[in-house]
Amino acid sequence: xxxxxxEQQPLSEAVFLILTSxxxxxxHGYALIKDIxxxxxxxxxxxxxxxxxxxxxxLEAEWxxxxxxxxxxxxxxxxxxxxxxxxxxxxxxxxxxALTRSAASRLKMxxx
Amino acid sequence: xxxxxxEQQPLSEAVFLILTSxxxxxxHGYALIKDIxxxxxxxxxxxxxxxxxxxxxxLEAEWxxxxxxxxxxxxxxxxxxxxxxxxxxxxxxxxxxALTRSAASRLKMxxx
DNA sequence: AACGACATGTCGCATGCCGACATATCATCA
DNA sequence: TGATGATATGTCGGCATGCGACATGTCGTT
Numbered sequence: 001x002x003x004x005x006x007e008q009q010p011l012s013e014a015v016f017l018i019l020t021s022x023x024x025x026x027x028h029g030y031a032l033i034k035d036i037x038x039x040x041x042x043x044x045x046x047x048x049x050x051x052x053x054x055x056x057x058x059l060e061a062e063w064x065x066x067x068x069x070x071x072x073x074x075x076x077x078x079x080x081x082x083x084x085x086x087x088x089x090x091x092x093x094x095x096x097x098a099l100t101r102s103a104a105s106r107l108k109m110x111x112x
Numbered sequence: 113x114x115x116x117x118x119e120q121q122p123l124s125e126a127v128f129l130i131l132t133s134x135x136x137x138x139x140h141g142y143a144l145i146k147d148i149x150x151x152x153x154x155x156x157x158x159x160x161x162x163x164x165x166x167x168x169x170x171l172e173a174e175w176x177x178x179x180x181x182x183x184x185x186x187x188x189x190x191x192x193x194x195x196x197x198x199x200x201x202x203x204x205x206x207x208x209x210a211l212t213r214s215a216a217s218r219l220k221m222x223x224x
Numbered sequence: 225a226a227c228g229a230c231a232t233g234t235c236g237c238a239t240g241c242c243g244a245c246a247t248a249t250c251a252t253c254a
Numbered sequence: 255t256g257a258t259g260a261t262a263t264g265t266c267g268g269c270a271t272g273c274g275a276c277a278t279g280t281c282g283t284t
Contacts, residue, residue, distance in 0.1 A: 024218045040214075048273090052233060076231075093212055100209055143262090164264060165240070
């Protein structure tokens with residue numbers, strides 16, 4: 001009996017950050033760019049090409065969903081993470097932890 | 113005065129693992145595939161297309177160098193990491209640690 | 225009215241991964 | 255001896271993705 005988290009090809013940084021941002025609260029596209037910039041300490045500023053391409057693929061993969069926000073004052077497309085997306089994020093988080101652990105060990109860095 | 117570790121676009125998993133493997137000891141291509149498979153707990157088996165493409169780019173970027181191994185019994189191309197490669201690996205290690213920290217925090221997972 | 229921030233989207237180029245293929249050597253064993 | 259499989263290095267083409275540039279429009283402020 002296999003668990004759902006099988007596909008263990010790495011998430012791109014863009015997808016990882018989008019899922020991380022949505023893990024806290026649903027949001028719309030443009031706001032994600034700013035949240036991710038803050039989240040990454042100013043290091044990552046997603047271009048709209050990256051963002052909307054990634055959102056489309058994540059909708060297709062059913063890791064996120066559109067949902068109706070109360071605030072319809074503008075034409076905002078609001079996205080929400082779903083359980084599959086959350087599992088995928090956790091899976092990739094663990095993948096990265098394993099990677100950093102083995103690299104730190106080989107570099108004799110400590111902080112394992 | 114700028115430090116060398118500027119380029120902070122993420123390393124691909126393949127490149128990260130190759131640098132990690134070479135951080136412990138110099139090695140040749142085919143042996144890297146097996147070392148990385150072990151290193152990653154069997155999760156990652158690099159194809160030769162990925163490996164040799166990545167090695168070529170890493171040589172161009174001067175993160176690794178060819179060097180003469182004592183064992184010349186076969187035509188093995190032995191590669192060694194250099195200080196720039198090591199810095200790049202450490203930089204990406206820190207990038208991933210920051211990423212996992214913020215994601216864990218937003219997922220309310222602990223283990224930060 | 226003009227400007228900048230907000231907001232969503234498309235297009236095309238460049239890059240990188242990876243399976244498939246090509247080639248050759250070396251050890252083992254029937 | 256000849257076949258097989260592991261070792262070893264490499265190329266090629268297709269596919270997915272990131273991202274800068276462009277397009278379009280709204281909203282708030284001056």
